[in-house]
Amino acid sequence: MxxxxxxxxxxxxxxxxxxxxxxxxxxxxxxxxxxxxxxxxxxxxxxxxxxxxxxxxxxxxxxxxxxxxxxxxxxxxxxxxxxxxxxxxxxxxxxxxxxxxxxxxxxxLQPKKHSLKKLREQAHLRFRTNIFGCIMRIRHNIAFCIHKYFHENGFFYLHTPIITTSNCEGTGKMFQITTMDLKKEPIDYEKDFFKCKTYLSVSGQLEAESASLGLGKVYTFGPVFRAENSNTSRHLSEFWMIEPEIAFYHLEENINLAETFLKFIIRYIIENSMEDLVFLNQCLDNKGNQKKKNFLLEKLELILKFSFKKISYTEVIKLLDQEEKKKNIKFLHPIIWGMDLQSEHEQYLVDKYFKIPVIVFDYPCNIKAFYMRMNNDGKTVRAMDILFPGIGEILGGSQREERYDILLQRMKDTNTDKNKLWWYLDTRRFGSVPHSGFGLGFDRLVQFITGMNNIRDVIPFPRTPNNAEF
Structure with missing residues (x-):
């Protein structure tokens, strides 16, 4: 045979x-x-x-x-x-x-060059193209090494629910799930399938937190959904998230874990996907359509070469304000303490000022979620974001608020429904401990590693506003 x-x-x-x-x-x-x-x-x-x-x-x-x-x-x-x-x-x-x-x-499948937009229109066939085949093989290797890293470091893989009653972040639109005719009023949700108003989840973090308070180290890796009408090259309506949660971890330990984790992934891909990276490097244009010999590999190697720059939010605001005045730079969004950093600010920090990945920490509490631990100054929380070259925020996390009274007050301040999250509050009454975690958008990570300009080109069948084909 x-x-x-x-x-x-x-x-x-x-x-x-x-x-x-x-x-x-x-x-x-x-x-x-x-x-x-x-x-x-x-x-x-x-x-x-x-x-x-x-x-x-x-x-x-x-x-x-x-x-x-x-x-x-x-x-x-x-x-x-x-x-x-x-x-x-x-x-x-x-x-x-x-x-x-x-x-x-x-x-x-005709042997000639096609635009990425054209490939999207025939997404059921694009697996047979060179460029999409490369991306999917790299995507697989990234997913595999994520599980490999967590398994080798004592984390337990947790499946959190896709159907939920609450918005973890407290902001943004969610997809509602119902078996009822919403055109008929009044709507009695007691007659609905789950006997309450339910949605597709935007995050498994809150459930992962409760698991970490019994298992120590856990992580989720699954689909999440957001109903914002956003048509940018960086947003999807359905995407995948990695969310580790670790008991007895403070912010500094969380930051170190995130940096080590990202470098592990980049190193693994360089070692195991070189053929596909070389092909993508050859066929993708660098900025301004000027082809640079190894721009994709150099970008990835930069992540491994240096320790990430750590800087507080307050220091960032001072730095950006000084840069605006000294170099006569005019940002579209004014530099004011308390504002949320915009893409132009993030990219300036990474691409022009530090020229290496940047970790911004200790954000104002009024622009961050209710579950983040309040600092002693009463104005900032123990949050952190990691900014990457060319893409801005790649990962966001925080030390979670473990103190019952302060968490309850933060929920009141942010109009978060404590009745829906009674169980989350309850975890703070049974041996609560300092704990931390972060969220990494898997598709955005694939986008960064492959050098693709549009996130729709790194997921098999993208779900975006007005598009749910295939």
Whole structure:
């Protein structure tokens, strides 16, 4: 029986297979001179060349078209060409399904350059393209190494509910879930499926906190949903979040964990996704469409090269104010203590001033969520954000408020419904301890690592306002 191999296996161990009979399967990328097939099976960015016999039935040749799926048994030979080390001399070919050439002409599988917007319009086919294949393989490796990091560091993986009754952040719109006709008033939610008003979750943090207060270290990794009508290149309506929560952790420990975690991911991807990174580096344009030889790899290596710059929010406001006055810079949003930092401020700090990742901490309490621990000054909370080059905020977290009375007061100050979150308050009455955590937007991390300008290009089927196709 002939053994089947992936194209990645064959190409990675080419010399071991020379003169051996193997079986490969895949989709045809190109067909030249009625003899050369370029085949790919999705396991790698690289293709393998199939050499057909000179006397092949013309009826079979007619069925060999771009996009068609085939099975090939052949002998591995050292290639005389310079573009590949090995090739496969076909002994037997089976065509699973032949694709009509006229259909290919209208699809993104046609072998020419297509815009990323065009690829989005045929999202069900874009897995077969080089660029999207690279992104999906890198996305897989990022997800795998996240689980690897937490497992090796004593964290327990927690599945938090997708259906919830409350908004963790206290702001922003949520998708409501109901089995009732909302056009009929008055609405009696006692007759609804859950007998109360429910939504799709924006975060699993609050549930993860309660778990950490019994298990020590936990993390969530799952989908979350936000109903803001935002059509920017950095926002999705459905996206994935990683949220670790750690008991007995103060803000400083939380900051160190976040930096170590991000560097672990970047290092793992450089070591395990180099082929795909090199391809993306070659086909993506740097700023101003000026191609820089290794701009993507240099950006990732920068994350590993230096310790992140730590600076308080108050120091940031002073710095930005001084820069505006000294260098005659005019920010669109005025620099005032108490304001929320905007993208232009974050990018100025990272890209122009420090030129390395920046950690901003101790934010004003009035711009942060109710659950963040109040500092002794009564004005700021133990919050932190990590800012990355070119993308701004990549991760946000805080030390959580463990003191019952202060948490209760913060809930009142922010108009957070204590009746819905009675259980969250209750955790502070049963051996509460200092604890911390953060949230990392998985898709935004993939966007940063792959260098893609639009977050819609790093998720298989993006869900955005006015778009829920596929």
């Amino acid at each position: 002939v053994r089947k191999y992936s194209i990645k296996e064959l190409l990675n161990k080419g010399t071991l297979f020379i003169n051996k009979k193997v079986l490969v399967e895949g989709w045809i990328r190109s067909f030249r001179y009625s003899i050369f097939i370029i085949l790919n099976d999705g396991s790698t960015i690289k293709n393998i060349q199939i050499i057909l016999p000179k006397k092949l039935d013309k009826r079979i040749i007619k069925k060999i078209t771009i996009g068609s799926s085939i099975r090939v048994i052949g002998i591995v030979k050292k290639s005389i060409g310079t573009k590949q080390y090995i090739e496969l001399q076909s002994l037997d070919i089976t065509i699973y399904e032949s694709v009509d050439s006229k259909i290919i002409q209208k699809s993104i």
